[in-house]
Amino acid sequence: MRRARRTLAATATLAVASTMLTGCFEEPSPHDAVRDFLVGWQSEDYDLAAGRTDGDLATVRKALSDAKLELDAASFRFKIKSVNVTGDESKADFHAEVDLGENNPLWEYDGILPLHLVDGSWKVRWSPSVLHPQLKEGQRFAVDTKPVERQPVVDKDGNALQSDTYLYVVGVYPSKLGDQAEDVVAKLSEVTGYAQDRLLSRIRSSPPDKFVPLVTFGHSRYQAMTSKLAAITGIDTQPQKQPVNPDAPRQIVGTVSALTPETEQKLGGPQRAGDSIGKSGLQQAYQDYLTGSTETKVITLDLKTGKEVTRLKEWQGRQNVPVKTTIDxxxxxxxxxxxxxxxxxxxxxxxxxxxxxxxxxxxxxxxxxxxxxxxxxxxxxxxxxxxxxxxxxxxxxxxxxxxxxxxxxxxxxxxxxxxxxxxxxxxxxxxxxxxxxxxxxxxxxxxxxxxxxxxxxxxxxxxxxxxxxxxxxxxxxxxxxxxxxxxxxxxxxxxxxxxxxxxxxxxxxxxxxxxxxxxxxxxxxxxxxxxxxxxxxxxxxxxxxxxxxxxxxxxxxxxxxxxxxxxxxxxxxxxxxxxxxxxxxxxxxxxxxxxxxxxxxxxxxxxxxxxxxxxxxx
Known part of the structure; x- marks a missing residue:
């Protein structure tokens, strides 16, 4: 619902801006093309957006759709800053806000839409730089994340009030999947209950040679799921040791569970698979302190090599810390x-x-x-x-x-x-x-x-x-x-x-x-x-x-x-x-x-x- 509200508010804002700008131009004006392109991109009406460019319609539609997947974006929001006309050439400046669905600030940047007249109609001159000024041909977006391990709840002397236990993180290496990503995601979604589009977005948004955590299991559930998981070719399982098994006083310290489809939906997307969620006690009350927030980078990748080309934005994330109690x-x-x-x-x-x-x-x-x-x-x-x-x-x-x-x-x-x-x-x-x-x-x-x-x-x-x-x-x-x-x-x-x-x-x-x-x-x-x-x-x-x-x-x-x-x-x-x-x-x-x-x-x-x-x- 948080994502839906942002999208709705963004559309309303752009519509108001469009109405205000409409009165500022005499026809023919590039304003309608700018408005339709950004509204179409923002509302995922890619046909509307592509129709306002001079590019191949299928190519533009795919580029806009891929951008959302590659960023694992919850929503885009745009604001038209200015539109300037020089003869049959025009330039529109816009401001973008991208909700990355992570526990980080919005990614904000300024973009430029070059336009020209084509058979008497204003068209956006298509190139990847329309999506971001630093995105070039042969490149794509990606989001590189680095989760931090959960910190412990400790006694008055700094000793952990829980012991380590293993969680089992199931994920993939995108580069090994080839064109099988959608098939793997469909099977994994069927046996785990996680939304298929969310799993696919995580794969598409990650660097190809990096392990992408998709689903996390506790020991007993992992044992029950082993045969079903073994039937899915292309997935890997990595055991992760985390301090989540509470010692006395157990109900004060609280319990921790792996992220489930239900808790992910309830939390609205800040956490990712592989995260642990406090369910009770101090583990729940101090969830944000114990987990911190994920280190996140928005980058561009070379399509051929899969290597990072440009770092567009970086958030260090909030440092997580132990919670020190007075328990003796x-x-x-x-x-x-x-x-x-x-x-x-x-x-x-x-x-x-x-x-x-x-x-x-x-x-x-x-x-x-x-x-x-x-x-x-x-x-x-x-x-x-x-x-x-x-x-x-x-x-x-x-x-x-x-x-x-x-x-x-x-x-x-x-x-x-x-x-x-x-x-x-x-x-x-x-x-x-x-x-x-x-x-x-x-x-x-x-x-x-x-x-x-x-x-x-x-x-x-x-x-x-x-x-x-x-x-x-x-x-x-x-x-x-x-x-x-x-x-x-x-x-x-x-x-x-x-x-x-x-x-x-x-x-x-x-x-x-x-x-x-x-x-x-x-x-x-x-x-x-x-x-x-x-x-x-x-x-x-x-x-x-x-x-x-x-x-x-x-x-x-x-x-x-x-x-x-x-x-x-x-x-x-x-x-x-x-x-x-x-x-x-x-x-x-x-x-x-x-x-x-x-x-x-x-x-x-x-x-x-x-x-x-x-x-x-x-």
Missing amino acids: RSVQAAAEQAVADTDTSALVAVQRDTGEIRAVATKNMHQEKDALAGKYPAGTAFSIVAADALLKSNVSPKQRLACPEERTVGGAKFVHAGQSTGVPSSATFQENFAKGCVTALASLARRVTAAELAKSASAFGMKQPWRLPLKSFSGSLPALSSDADKARAIAGQNVEVSPLSMALVGAAVASGTWRPPVLVTDPKSPDPAAEIVPTVQPAPVPVDPKVLPVLRTMMRAGAAGTPAQAGSGRVYGVTATAGGGLTWFVGWQGDVAIAVLSKNYNAGAVAGSFFAGLKNSP
């Missing part, structure tokens, strides 16, 4: 091991003082859709954020709170459901926080305003429009219009969060400052092909220095004596429930903060396994 392989390995024995879990680990994502591991959950972008009830894990608001409202961590099995606040009923086992009948706020007694925590709703809860939620990143190249969710807190709403919020029943957003909450308490998440450190700017909104990260938000040491003490109490404290070193955190069999752990050890969401499994035990598995753990 040792942290990722510990995360993978920690979730391995669970049924359904997600673990996100971040560097506490930078917000950099060190690991994303899941079991029967999706690393992007669930761990980064999932919307799950926060449960009593939200008590970390609520505690910030309550402490600012002068609720003492030593205040005594009853932890009954049931409690009603503002008409909303809360049940501890056994989660407060081990909580004394008149425990402190800190003890109820550590054990996750929902009835005790909900009772504090009247001690804090809705605005104070919302302010703390915002300070810990909820609803913040942070920037990540993949889908993510920063959390949501509804309007709190009653004590019941506030009680539900403190208990996390009307609050939605993602494992990523909660890992950042843990990191904020650990470091003293909430920071937005970071997954890619280089390139610095968003990928041109990705729609990343916003383009600027929100500013870090310090935790109130009066509240911070109290929160840390409460989270230390929350982790002490729990499965989360299974490894060496001091662990801080809370284990929480969220209903439906979901449990949370949010906390940190050393410089790594985590959030674990698990179903029908103790999230604290997953956290303990993770911390125990960390190499060089404090």
